[in-house]
Amino acid sequence: MELENYDEFPQTIPLIIEDDIFLYPFMIAPLFLSNEQNIKAVEYAIEHNKLVMVTVSKHGKEGKRELDSFYDVGVVGNIMRKVSLPDGKIKVLFQGLAKGRILDFALEDSLFARVDILRTEEINEENIKSIIEVLIDNVKKLSRLNTKFPADLVKTIEENDDATRIADLISSVLKVKKDEAYKLFSQTNVEQRLLDIIEEIKKEIESFKIQKEITQKVNSKIEKTHKDYFLKEQIKAIQKELGGDNQKDEEIKAYKKRLKAKKEFMPKEAYKETKKQIEKLSRMNQDSPDASLLQTYVEQVLDIPFGEYANEKISxxxxxxxxxxxxxxxxxxxxxxxxxxxxxxxxxxxxxxxxxxxxxxxxxxxxxxxxxxxxxxxxxxxxxxxxxxxxxxxxxxxxxxxxxxxxxxxxxxxxxxxxxxxxxxxxxxxxxxxxxxxxxxxxxxxxxxxxxxxxxxxxxxxxxxxxxxxxxxxxxxxxxxxxxxxxxxxxxxxxxxxxxISSYTPNEKYHIAKDYLIPQELEKHGLKKSEVSINKATIEMIIGKYTREAGVRNLRRVFSKLCRKVVKQILNDPTIEKVTIGTKDLKTYLDNPIFEIDPAEKKNSVGIANGLAWTAVGGDVLKIEAIKLKGKGNLSVTGNLGDVMKESSRISYSVVKVLIDNKTLKIDDKIIPKSFKEEEEKEKIDSSEVYKRYDIHLHIPEGATPKDGPSAGITMALAMASVLSEKAIKADVAMTGELTLSGKVLPIGGLKEKLIAAYKAKMKKALVPRKNFDRDLDEIPEEVKSAMEIKAVDTIEDVLKEALEN
Known part of the structure; x- marks a missing residue:
């Protein structure tokens, strides 16, 4: 059947989208179709005696009909036969007649496409003849390497003088990717197409050569392995006849001997399992992969020190x-x-x-x-x-x-x-x-x-x-x-x-440094005690300003650094008999101080309260700041606080408002703002107006350090009470404790670390919850207790009484 029997091209015909390979003209091929659109296209073509266009999906999905999901070229042909299959699929016999190109495709009616015949350009017969000779030569080479190459294809090409037909025949058997197949299929310049096919054939030839080399290497390696195995077996047999190579037997005997020695100390189940595995190992071939795993197991078990105990006497x-x-x-x-x-x-x-x-x-x-x-x-x-x-x-x-x-x-x-x-x-x-x-x-x-x-x-x-x-x-x-x-x-x-095991006090750190760390580091660095002198003031300065930790690990590192510098100094100047390190020398050896707990301020301030905090490296003093701004009674909190502290700040603000309302915290009339309407009614202004007409901003430095925990309630409440009443907070008072809504002070943890921090900051008084005072004061070092007054507080009123100026 020829194209002349059908309408002239271009024309609109049903479209079948395959997911496998490009078909070529003059091919008769079976197609198995399951997509509903493809099946409709076939039925329409048969019913209306129409040609169909078969093209290929780009992404391996049969029948997908979206723009750019399939190639714009394919084969125009007719349906010779259709057979329905039990699973809903159909099998059709398709005859290709000519290559076609899709001119137009509408998504609304994706069953059809407007198609024109793909025509080739004029050819130069002399050039084509030379190229075909080279092509046939390469095809022969490929057929010798590829056993699956069609045997009669070379003969068919040699007998054919149609260059386009030759190109189609060879393209149909080449194993190329879809995009490469599309380029070969859609090329209208026959000369260029043949040259492209030669390139693809050369690639396949190289690929088959490499595969052949790899196969030969693998086969020779396998043969060598088998040969080595049989040789080893022969050697073993010879050595066995001669009474040699009893290494394995010796190992098994040694395992059994060790097992027997441990028998009375091993659990029965352990002895039984180990004996079973040794017997299994003795029956195994030594070169078996499982033998090495089993041998490892037996050795691990026999290495367990059953019955062996260190000095059992405890003193x-x-x-x-x-x-x-x-x-x-x-x-x-x-x-x-x-x-x-x-x-x-x-x-x-x-x-x-x-x-x-x-x-x-x-x-x-x-x-x-x-x-x-x-x-x-x-x-x-x-x-x-x-x-x-x-x-x-x-x-x-x-x-x-x-x-x-x-x-x-x-x-x-x-x-x-x-x-x-x-x-x-x-x-x-x-x-x-x-x-x-x-x-x-x-x-x-x-x-x-x-x-x-x-x-x-x-x-x-x-x-x-x-x-x-x-x-x-x-x-x-x-x-x-x-x-x-x-x-x-x-x-x-x-x-x-x-x-x-809580933090060490500065005094404890001094003794640890003097009696343990310095002697150990001197010995580690090969120095004699007589060669290095570090006085008490220097050690205390290192503890206070160059380390900040609960333990002494960083302190050890500092002394190690000092020792290294002293070693270098002695090596550079052999005349040095002794190196003395004083407080003034620390800048030379260790640069500037790194840490410093800010000492208590000398001047009392409004809105700045000293809170005590626990950290992973010991205690710290936090200065909690509060200011008031004209507003509507809102509270804003900054300082990278966690949820617990944010809630604590809101509770503290509510407690302060209650104190103002019930006149416990007295507000001076002079500081209450008046609107222009109230100029004449000064006596009627209520003290609660102070928190209604001001916003409070609470900040806990430093902003980059995350903070959280239930122990800053009384400090935040004090800062807000101070700023609203404009009463100054005593600068030498530090505190810790959480608040309830009723104003009671709850106990906290980490009291020892917190009070040590207050002691380092030279605070004169520390306010702590009553329960902590009664329960934990015995654990506080004497040097801390003697340096400051530690006072118990039960309610927020106690805190205000102790910390605010009268």
Missing amino acids: VKSVEDQLNEDHYSLVKPKERISEYFAVKQLLEQRNIEDLKSKGTVLCFVGPPGVGKTSLANSIAKALQRPLIRIALGGMEDVNELRGHRRTYVGAMPGRLIKGLIDAKKMNPVMVLDEIDKLGANHRGDPTAVMLEILDPEQNHEFRDLYLNFPVDLSQVIFVSTANDARRIPAPLRDRMEFIE
């Missing part, structure tokens, strides 16, 4: 002596640690086995650098037991603690079992560092595993997933550390006893 005196030798101050933590080991010593002496391994787990809680981990080191040293430190910070995978099952690639025991193997004893001191920073995610919740580890009722049968048998952890002395106990889940907190 409270040795613990106390070691703690006193390694740490200055920390009276209460040392006392509690001594009590803990006193109980263990008594149970040991009276041989009460049931309770020997039971008891609470100590958890040292405090800011960084106060000596939590070093306390655990001292305990291990005093007991003469190995120390194992497990860093829990950021751990999210539960298998890090419990071990990975052996079915996983790279499976290993958990950190606890690895700790026992490293310690080579079953009763080490194990420090669980940063237990408050354990995380949970889709891999599980490590805190749940910690419940089992730290529970004396369960940890004598702790099951590691890698080992697949229980291990007794009851003889391990667990000590944990945390910065913030509130972040530890409640069930886990219940397993532990918390020992608070």
Whole structure:
């Protein structure tokens, strides 16, 4: 059937959009169609005896009829036969007649497209003949490399003299991407098209050459592997005949011997499992991948120190002596640690086995650098037991603690079992560092595993997933550390006893520096005590102005820096016998002071109150400022405050308003604003007008530092009361406490750190909640209590009485 039997082109005909490959003229090809639009196009063509246009989707979606979703060229042909299939699809036999180009396509009636025949340009016969010879030559090369290349295609090309037909035949068998196929299909310059096809053939030739080389290399490697395997097997057989290569047998014997030695100390289940795995290993081929995994398992199990214990005798005196030798101050933590080991010593002496391994787990809680981990080191040293430190910070995978099952690639025991193997004893001191920073995610919740580890009722049968048998952890002395106990889940907190290690006072830091840090740093840097002199005033200046922390970690770094500079100084000038560092020399060695708590102001001010705050690095004095502006009684708060402090500021403002309304806070009539209508009615103005006609702006410097917590209520209320009544606040009074709406002062935390900060700022008086005064004053260092007056307050009225000028 020819095009002459149909209407003249261009004409509007049904459009079929395929998702696979371009069809070419003179091809008869089956099409399997499932798209509803395509099926309608076929039915319309058959019913009206119309030609159809078959083009290709750009994105591999059959029948998608949006602009730019299909190519604008394709094959015009007719439907020879249509067969309906059971699943709703149809199969049609399509005959291509000529290439066509879509001239127009309307989305409203996307079933049809206006199409014209794609005509080729005139050709130069001589040029085309030469190009075809080169083309045939390359096609032959490709057919020799590609076994799937049609065998009769070369013969068909050689017998054909139609350049367009030759180009179509070769294009139809080339494996190219859709965009490349489109370029070859739509090219109307036959000469250029043939040259493009030659380029594509050359690419395929190169590709097949590389594939062939890779295949040859892989095959030769496989053959070599097989050859090596058979040679090794032959060597083994020969050596076996000669009585040699009994390495594997020797290893198995050694494993069995080690297992037998541990038998009486191992749990029955552990012995049975290990013996089973050794027997399995002995039957395995040594080159098997599973053999190395099994051998690793057996070695890990036999490395666990079953039955091996460090010096079991616990001496409270040795613990106390070691703690006193390694740490200055920390009276209460040392006392509690001594009590803990006193109980263990008594149970040991009276041989009460049931309770020997039971008891609470100590958890040292405090800011960084106060000596939590070093306390655990001292305990291990005093007991003469190995120390194992497990860093829990950021751990999210539960298998890090419990071990990975052996079915996983790279499976290993958990950190606890690895700790026992490293310690080579079953009763080490194990420090669980940063237990408050354990995380949970889709891999599980490590805190749940910690419940089992730290529970004396369960940890004598702790099951590691890698080992697949229980291990007794009851003889391990667990000590944990945390910065913030509130972040530890409640069930886990219940397993532990918390020992608070709070900030050091400046006096304590001085003694720590003098007796511990400086001698240690001198020794570390190879310096003699006689070579360096640092006087008391210099140490105190370093503590006060070059470090700002609860502990002494940064203080140690400062002394380390001084030692380095002294070492360099001595090396540069060998005549120097002694280096003396005074307060005036610190600028040379350490530059300018970095930190400084602002001392108390000498002059009383309106609207500026001294609040006491707790931070992760100790206490601080916050100057809370308030001003009033003409307005309508609104409150604005700045200073990067959290939700708790924002709520606290609103409560404080309400409390101050109540104090003004009930005349507790007296307002002078002179400061109450008057409108022009009230000039004649001065006596009728109510004192509440002061907060109705002024806005309050409350600010807590520094603005870049986030602040939150329930302890600034009385300070904010005092600042607002001062600015509204225009009464000055005493500059040498600092305070801490939270307010209720009824004006009662609630207790707070971190009192020791806060009062130390007030002491450093040279405050003369500190106001604290009554409950804190009765409960926590014993913990406050004597030097702080003797330097300032600490007064208890019950209500906001007490605060105003103590802090405002009369």
